[in-house]
Structure formats: C-alpha cells, structure tokens
Amino acid sequence: MPVEIYKDKFTGKVLEVILGATKEQGGTRAYTVKLGGSSTLPFLYYEGELPNRPVIAMEVWDIKPQWSSSFEPYYGDVWNDPVAWAKKAEEYGADVVYLKLMGADPELENSRSAADCAKLVKDVLAATGAPLMVEGPGFPEKDNDVLQAVAEAAAGENIALGAAEKDNYRGIAAAAMMGRHCIIGRSPLDINILKQLNIMITEMGVPINKVLNDPITSGLGYGIEYSFSVMERARWGALIGDKMMALPVVCLAGPEAWRGKEANAANADAGPGWGDEKDRGIIWEAMTAAALLQAGGDLLLMRHPEAAKLVRKQIEELAVPNKY
Amino acid sequence: MGLTGLAIFKLLPKTNCGECGVPTCLAFAMALAAGKATLSQCPYVSNEAREALDAATAPPIKLVKMGSGDKVLAIGDEQVIFRHDKTFYHPTGIFIEVADNDANLAAKIDEINGIVIERVGQKYEVDGVAIANASGSADTFKAAAEAVAGKTDKAIILLTECPTCMEAAAGAIAARKPLLYAATADNYEKMVAVAKKVDAPLAVKGADLNAMAELVAKIDYKELVIDSGARQISQVIADQTQIRNGAVKKRFRPYGYPTIAFTTEADPAMEVLEAQAFISKYASIVVLKTTKTEYLMALFTWRSNLYTDPQKPIAVQPGVYAIGAANENSPVYITTNFSLTYYTVATEVESTRLPSYLIAFDTDGLSVMTAWAGGKFIGEAIGPWLKDSDINEKVKKKVLIIPGGVAAIKGKIEDLSGWEVMVGPRDSSGITSFAKLRLNV
Ligand code: B12
Ligand code: SF4
Numbered sequence: 001m002p003v004e005i006y007k008d009k010f011t012g013k014v015l016e017v018i019l020g021a022t023k024e025q026g027g028t029r030a031y032t033v034k035l036g037g038s039s040t041l042p043f044l045y046y047e048g049e050l051p052n053r054p055v056i057a058m059e060v061w062d063i064k065p066q067w068s069s070s071f072e073p074y075y076g077d078v079w080n081d082p083v084a085w086a087k088k089a090e091e092y093g094a095d096v097v098y099l100k101l102m103g104a105d106p107e108l109e110n111s112r113s114a115a116d117c118a119k120l121v122k123d124v125l126a127a128t129g130a131p132l133m134v135e136g137p138g139f140p141e142k143d144n145d146v147l148q149a150v151a152e153a154a155a156g157e158n159i160a161l162g163a164a165e166k167d168n169y170r171g172i173a174a175a176a177m178m179g180r181h182c183i184i185g186r187s188p189l190d191i192n193i194l195k196q197l198n199i200m201i202t203e204m205g206v207p208i209n210k211v212l213n214d215p216i217t218s219g220l221g222y223g224i225e226y227s228f229s230v231m232e233r234a235r236w237g238a239l240i241g242d243k244m245m246a247l248p249v250v251c252l253a254g255p256e257a258w259r260g261k262e263a264n265a266a267n268a269d270a271g272p273g274w275g276d277e278k279d280r281g282i283i284w285e286a287m288t289a290a291a292l293l294q295a296g297g298d299l300l301l302m303r304h305p306e307a308a309k310l311v312r313k314q315i316e317e318l319a320v321p322n323k324y
Numbered sequence: 325m326g327l328t329g330l331a332i333f334k335l336l337p338k339t340n341c342g343e344c345g346v347p348t349c350l351a352f353a354m355a356l357a358a359g360k361a362t363l364s365q366c367p368y369v370s371n372e373a374r375e376a377l378d379a380a381t382a383p384p385i386k387l388v389k390m391g392s393g394d395k396v397l398a399i400g401d402e403q404v405i406f407r408h409d410k411t412f413y414h415p416t417g418i419f420i421e422v423a424d425n426d427a428n429l430a431a432k433i434d435e436i437n438g439i440v441i442e443r444v445g446q447k448y449e450v451d452g453v454a455i456a457n458a459s460g461s462a463d464t465f466k467a468a469a470e471a472v473a474g475k476t477d478k479a480i481i482l483l484t485e486c487p488t489c490m491e492a493a494a495g496a497i498a499a500r501k502p503l504l505y506a507a508t509a510d511n512y513e514k515m516v517a518v519a520k521k522v523d524a525p526l527a528v529k530g531a532d533l534n535a536m537a538e539l540v541a542k543i544d545y546k547e548l549v550i551d552s553g554a555r556q557i558s559q560v561i562a563d564q565t566q567i568r569n570g571a572v573k574k575r576f577r578p579y580g581y582p583t584i585a586f587t588t589e590a591d592p593a594m595e596v597l598e599a600q601a602f603i604s605k606y607a608s609i610v611v612l613k614t615t616k617t618e619y620l621m622a623l624f625t626w627r628s629n630l631y632t633d634p635q636k637p638i639a640v641q642p643g644v645y646a647i648g649a650a651n652e653n654s655p656v657y658i659t660t661n662f663s664l665t666y667y668t669v670a671t672e673v674e675s676t677r678l679p680s681y682l683i684a685f686d687t688d689g690l691s692v693m694t695a696w697a698g699g700k701f702i703g704e705a706i707g708p709w710l711k712d713s714d715i716n717e718k719v720k721k722k723v724l725i726i727p728g729g730v731a732a733i734k735g736k737i738e739d740l741s742g743w744e745v746m747v748g749p750r751d752s753s754g755i756t757s758f759a760k761l762r763l764n765v
Binding site for chain 1: 406407408439440441442443444448533534537556557558559561562563565566569570573574576578593594596597598600601604605616617618619621622623625626629630632634664668671675691697751753
C-alpha cells in the first residue's frame with residue numbers, strides 16, 4: 001500500500017514582481033529578475049509551483065562603511081567609489097545591486113544632496129547590468145527628496161525604491177509611480193501592519209505587482225525567530241488567498257547579521273568556543289540568510305561575498321525539484 | 325485531539341448515566357474531543373474503546389529517549405507544523421559522526437567533548453556521537469563503542485546495518501541506551517531482536533518514504549526513530565514535511581516517530597547550512613561531521629532560536645545586578661530584562677573591568693527598542709521605579725547610564741527620579757570605550 005502524499009490545497013499564490021527593465025522594455029539592464037510566483041511553501045515542488053528561485057542582492061554603500069576588517073580584502077579598494085563597488089558586487093555574483101544611500105544622512109557633515117544621489121544612481125546604472133534597488137538614508141523627509149530625484153533619474157529602469165513605512169510611504173509611493181518603479185514596503189514584524197501598508201500603497205495607485213515586502217529581518221541570535229515566524233504566517237496567508245500578503249519578501253540578512261557581536265568580535269574579544277573570526281562572521285551571515293530562505297525569503301540582501309557564495313550554492317541545491 | 329466528538333461518541337456505552345459529570349455520553353464525547361475531560365471520568369468504557377481512544381489521543385509524534393544519566397536526550401513529541409501555532413518542544417539533537425576504525429578516535433572524542441560554546445548566557449554542547457561501522461568488523465565496532473562510551477557521557481548512535489556488529493556493540497554499551505541505526509527491509513527482524521534485547525531505541529530506514537512506512541508498520545516495537553533514506557536536501561525537506569504533516573494532521577501512525585537526517589556536504593560551511601535546513605524542517609536528530617566551532621555556534625544558535633517559545637521571550641529576573649565587586653562608587657547602567665539584551669550588555673560591562681551595577685528593568689522580556697516603542701522602557705516607568713529602588717542606598721553618585729537608542733527618555737527619568745542621566749552608546753559594543761572616555765574613575 002503506497003503512502004498517501006499529503007498536500008495542502010492552496011487557492012492563492014505569491015504575485016510575481018519583476019525587477020529591472022531591458023532595452024526592449026525601456027531600460028538598460030542586461031537582464032531582469034523575477035521574484036515570487038510561489039503557489040506553495042518553500043521548496044515543496046511536489047505540491048505547487050515555485051517558478052522563481054530566491055535571488056541574491058548585494059549591498060553597496062555610497063560612503064565608506066565601518067565594517068569588520070573581514071571585508072577589506074574584497075572591497076578595500078572601492079570603499080570610496082560606489083560605482084566601482086557596484087561593479088565588484090556584480091563580479092561577486094550579485095543578481096541585484098542594492099544601493100544604500102547612507103551618505104545622504106542629513107546629520108552627516110557633507111550630506112549627499114538629492115541631485116548627487118540621482119547622479120550616482122545614473123552612474124551605477126551606466127556601469128552595471130544588474131537590476132537595481134535603492135534605499136534612502138532612513139530619514140523620512142530626506143528619503144522623500146532623494147528617492148524622488150532617484151526615481152526620475154532612473155525612469156524606465158524599473159528599480160526598487162525603499163523603504164516605505166506606515167508613517168512615511170506617500171512620498172516614496174508617488175516617486176515609484178511617477179518613474180514606474182517598484183517599491184519596498186517595510187513593516188515592523190507585524191503582519192497586520194504589513195497588510196495595511198500594502199493596502200495603503202496600492203490605494204495610492206502603485207500597481208500591486210510593483211510592491212515588495214520587507215517584514216524586517218532580525219539577525220541570527222538577535223530575534224531571527226520573530227522574522228521567521230512572521231514570514232511563515234504571511235506566506236500562509238498569501239497561499240490561502242490573502243492578496244495583500246501575497247508579495248515577494250525581501251530579507252536584509254547581511255546588514256542584520258553583521259550587527260551581532262558574534263559576527264564581528266575579533267578573536268581577542270570572542271566568547272568561549274567562538275572559533276576564528278573570519279569564518280565566524282561569514283557563517284553568521286550565511287546562516288541568517290539560509291534560515292530565512294526556509295521561511296520563504298524571495299530576495300536576500302547579502303553583505304559578504306563569501307557568505308553570498310555559500311547561500312547561492314545552497315539555493316542551487318534547494319532548486320532540485322523533489323517529487324513523489 | 326485527533327478524533328471528532330462524534331467518532332468518540334460511537335465508542336462510548338451510550339447509556340447517558342451521567343456519572344462522568346455531564347448529562348449525556350454525547351456531551352462527554354464532545355468534552356473529550358475538546359480536551360476538557362479525560363477518559364477515566366467514565367467508569368464504563370470497554371477495553372477496546374479505551375485502546376482505540378488512547379491511540380487516538382496519544383501525542384501525534386512519540387517521545388523517544390536515548391542516552392543515560394544527565395545526558396538523556398528526549399526527541400519527538402511535537403504537536404504543530406509551525407512554531408507560531410504553539411511552540412516546538414524538543415530541540416533537534418546535534419550529533420557528530422566518527423568512524424570506528426579511526427586511528428585518532430580517542431582524540432576525536434576529546435575534541436567533541438571540548439566543544440563548549442557560550443553566548444548570551446547560554447551554553448551549547450554537542451548532544452552526542454554517532455559511531456559508523458566503517459570497518460565492517462563486529463570486533464572493531466564493539467571496541468569503538470566501548471572506547472567512546474568510556475570517554476564521553478554524551479548520547480551515542482551506533483551506525484551499522486549488520487545485525488551481528490550491532491549486537492556486539494549495543495550489547496557492550498546497553499546501559500547507555502544508544503540509538504541503533506538502522507533496521508532496513510533486509511535486516512529488520514534481527515535488528516528488532518537486538519533492540520528488544522538491549523532495550524534501546526531503533527532507527528528504521530527505508531529506501532524511500534513509502535518503503536519506510538511499510539517497514540514501520542511491520543515492526544512490533546515502539547521505540548523508533550525514522551528515516552526515509554533521502555539525502556538530497558530538497559527531497560529531505562519534502563520527506564520531513566510529509567512526515568510531520570501526516571503525523572500531526574492525519575495521525576498516520578507509521579509517521580508518528582521522531583526523525584533523523586544526515587548531511588552530505590563535504591565543505592563544512594555548506595554542511596552546517598544543510599543541517600540548518602533539516603533543523604528548520606522538523607528533523608529530530610541531525611548527524612554531521614564538522615567539529616569547527618565557529619560553524620557549530622551558528623547552528624546551535626539557530627536551533628535555540630527556532631525552539632524558543634514564541635509566546636514568551638526568554639527573560640532574566642528583573643533587578644539590580646552587581647557586575648564584579650561593585651561598591652558605592654560604581655557606575656550604574658540600565659537595560660531591559662530581555663535575556664538577549666541583558667547578557668549582551670552584561671558581557672560588555674564586564675569587559676570594562678570596572679565593577680558596576682547593571683539594572684535589568686522589567687519590560688516583560690522585550691528588547692530596548694521594542695520596549696521603548698511599546699511604552700515599557702520609558703521615563704514614566706523608569707523614573708519612579710528608580711526613585712524607590714534600593715540602588716539609591718548602594719551608590720553615592722546618582723548617575724544612570726542609559727542606552728543611546730533611547731536618548732529621548734533622559735529628561736523624564738531625571739524629572740521623576742532626581743538622578744542625573746548619561747546617554748551611553750547606541751550599541752552595547754561601544755560601552756568599553758565609553759567607559760574609558762567618560763567614566764573617569
Ligand atoms: C525582535 C523584535 C520585536 C519582537 C520582540 C522581541 C523582544 N523580546 O524584544 C516583537 C515581534 C514582539 C516586536 C514587537 C514590536 N516592535 Co520590534 N523589533 C524587533 C527587532 C527585529 C529586534 C529587537 C532585538 O531583539 N534586538 C536585539 C537587542 C539585543 O537589542 P537591544 O535590546 O536594543 O539592545 C542593544 C542596544 O539597545 C544596546 N543596549 C541595550 N541596553 C543597553 C544599555 C546601555 C547602558 C547601553 C549603553 C546600550 C544598551 O546594546 C544592545 C546591542 O546592540 C527590532 C529591529 C532590529 N533589527 O533591531 C524591532 C524594533 C525594535 N521593533 C519596533 C517596533 C515599532 C515594534 C512594535 C511597536 C511593532 C508593533 N506595532 O507591533 C512592537 C512593540 C511590542 C510591544 N507590544 O510592546 C521598532 C522600534 C522603532 C523605534 N525606533 O521606536 C524596531 C526598531 C523595528 C523598526 N525599525 O521598526 N519587535
Ligand atoms: S459516564 Fe460514561 S456512560 Fe455514563 S454518561 Fe458519561 S460517558 Fe456515558
């Protein structure tokens with residue numbers, strides 16, 4: 001007697017969102033990236049469709065970051081040249097470039113202007129072929145100015161603009177609409193807010209298939225279980241038919257993992273049994289990202305090229321369809 | 325659980341005598357189905373009915389124990405598919421595989437014993453050693469089992485499909501209650517006999533999910549751990565998901581046991597990521613090869629995160645803690661009683677080498693920023709508490725150091741407590757240099 005294969009019968013599916021636009025589509029990207037589309041839980045190929053593999057975006061800053069020395073051999077020569085850095089990220093295998101405009105922080109001495117940000121985005125687009133995501137410095141007013149200018153400069157490229165939050169989404173949504181770009185909605189580990197934000201963004205007129213969700217990632221050891229469960233709940237909601245949860249999920253795995261002491265501590269400051277600092281930081285990030293893949297992460301933002309390489313390799317193996 | 329009220333009703337005497345405390349058998353059946361009554365309240369159930377009901381109300385996945393002394397490992401007995409539905413109860417056992425013919429076996433066991441990782445007040449150790457019968461010889465296997473048992477008190481898994489080898493090794497260390505891996509379609513009768521004889525749990529391995537279920541159904545022994553035989557990561561995830569769903573949602577008995585999974589990746593970094601996927605997707609035991617502690621730390625941390633109760637954050641007892649030999653001139657720091665936050669900060673305060681007081685303020689186990697956003701770590705709460713706290717008597721200088729992320733609460737605390745507030749760094753890793761620069765002691 002063969003065993004009965006248990007299958008959940010889902011009626012909903014995650015919407016497909018496309019990042020980037022090629023020449024034929026009015027942009028200049030070498031390729032586009034499709035996110036989402038799942039009609040089942042992660043990697044259960046026997047049960048439904050998983051048309052698009054999770055992709056890896058790599059983080060690029062517009063100013064030199066205060067990162068662990070572990071990054072020096074990979075990016076040491078491009079810290080002050082975001083365009084060259086973006087090209088490097090592509091060489092390291094980024095499917096998507098994620099530009100964080102930290103230099104536009106209004107509290108910095110030489111805060112980057114909106115016009116400068118727009119120019120930088122143009123330069124990055126000219127130098128690279130990957131689809132682009134751009135995040136503002138995280139100050140509502142400045143984010144609005146900067147992303148407005150960026151959206152204009154990148155018109156036609158179908159980039160993603162972030163991050164829109166509950167109290168600050170109008171300006172970014174307007175910018176996304178105007179440039180026909182995608183938007184990243186960020187909600188604080190709360191599936192009701194996630195849903196509400198998607199409703200508000202789409203009510204403003206942003207097409208639903210231009211919205212990505214960042215339900216807030218927390219790093220390994222620092223609250224990741226909350227992100228994992230919120231993602232599982234949202235994905236379940238999407239699959240049973242809630243369209244306002246049915247959007248591809250973006251996980252900021254790299255930045256969050258590297259906030260942890262375990263990722264950064266030099267051997268001299270390490271706790272008992274922590275092992276060597278270099279591999280410790282890399283695995284901390286890779287483990288964060290890989291765990292979130294299992295909860296349905298569609299796009300993983302990675303920081304360390306070696307961590308990205310490990311996760312990419314695992315994605316390949318996870319992409320082998322299982323069957324009965 | 326499992327049976328509907330109506331199904332239970334069919335098994336009851338239907339006399340409506342009322343002795344169970346509710347007026348009718350149907351009402352009692354409904355109460356049972358809802359988990360609000362126990363079967364023993366009805367004195368008249370037949371033995372057959374009792375058996376059927378016991379089976380139906382048994383936990384969906386059996387609890388299985390292995391190991392001895394204070395290193396007993398309990399696995400299984402999970403009740404949900406998603407941790408947010410309730411919680412996961414029995415963390416995946418993490419085992420390291422060794423070969424019985426390894427010339428450096430003793431040193432390897434020392435190394436495994438030596439893996440003790442500490443972070444944020446938690447201590448992580450490997451749960452056990454899996455000994456592979458690489459030699460194919462019963463004598464070597466037995467000697468290795470004895471050697472390992474002599475060197476570690478951790479749980480042991482014996483890996484061989486040769487019943488005579490198993491009998492030799494399991495017999496020698498029966499008191500340690502090793503897990504015997506594995507009974508297969510070819511050897512199961514003998515393996516079951518060994519397991520019964522030494523009274524140890526037995527793993528059942530199938531060529532696939534189907535073969536595994538068939539084999540389990542044939543085996544008249546209940547201390548089982550199951551393995552569908554899959555090794556490719558995506559198939560393991562599928563099989564583990566089938567097993568968990570079938571056990572929990574369908575009460576399919578052959579799936580009602582803890583599971584075991586083995587890594588195949590040669591690169592240790594990839595191997596721990598693979599083990600992560602198995603832990604995330606329901607494996608009760610994972611067996612891996614790497615002993616690299618930086619990799620294992622990440623894996624243990626993930627296991628610990630996944631298995632925390634989503635309903636209640638791990639918290640420390642609120643109160644004032646002395647870090648080092650604190651005295652009346654020591655600085656006073658405040659943080660929350662979320663265990664992660666507290667230990668992160670305590671470690672940093674400790675590394676200033678300055679005896680200090682650290683207040684774990686009661687935020688119901690929320691982190692600083694979360695508690696602040698939730699109105700639990702604010703001046704209105706901290707100020708009055710501080711004013712009445714016995715820390716007032718303990719120190720001469722009434723200066724409180726607060727996390728930089730909540731600089732905004734400074735004024736209110738000062739107003740309501742009479743203390744002076746110093747805004748510390750945002751991230752606790754800045755505390756050492758902060759102490760050097762700002763606390764001129
Ligand atoms: C996990 C999490 C949750 C979990 C709570 C887990 C818990 N036990 O606390 C849940 C899901 C429940 C949650 C809920 C909410 N959250 Co929350 N959450 C997080 C998250 C992802 C991680 C928090 C964490 O564990 N950090 C790790 C610990 C160690 O950090 P920490 O306590 O702050 O400690 C650090 C520093 O403050 C400092 N430090 C600590 N103590 C001290 C002491 C001294 C003296 C010094 C010098 C330094 C110092 O050092 C530590 C290490 O760096 C953060 C975002 C993020 N990635 O940080 C959001 C975050 C904190 N949450 C946020 C919000 C808004 C909320 C909610 C209000 C959302 C909602 N609408 O439901 C609720 C409120 C909950 C409630 N009812 O009270 C916001 C806060 C925004 C703000 N700045 O006000 C954040 C920042 C997310 C965001 N960007 O929107 N959250
Ligand atoms: S005690 Fe038993 S027989 Fe009597 S009413 Fe209750 S369930 Fe029915």
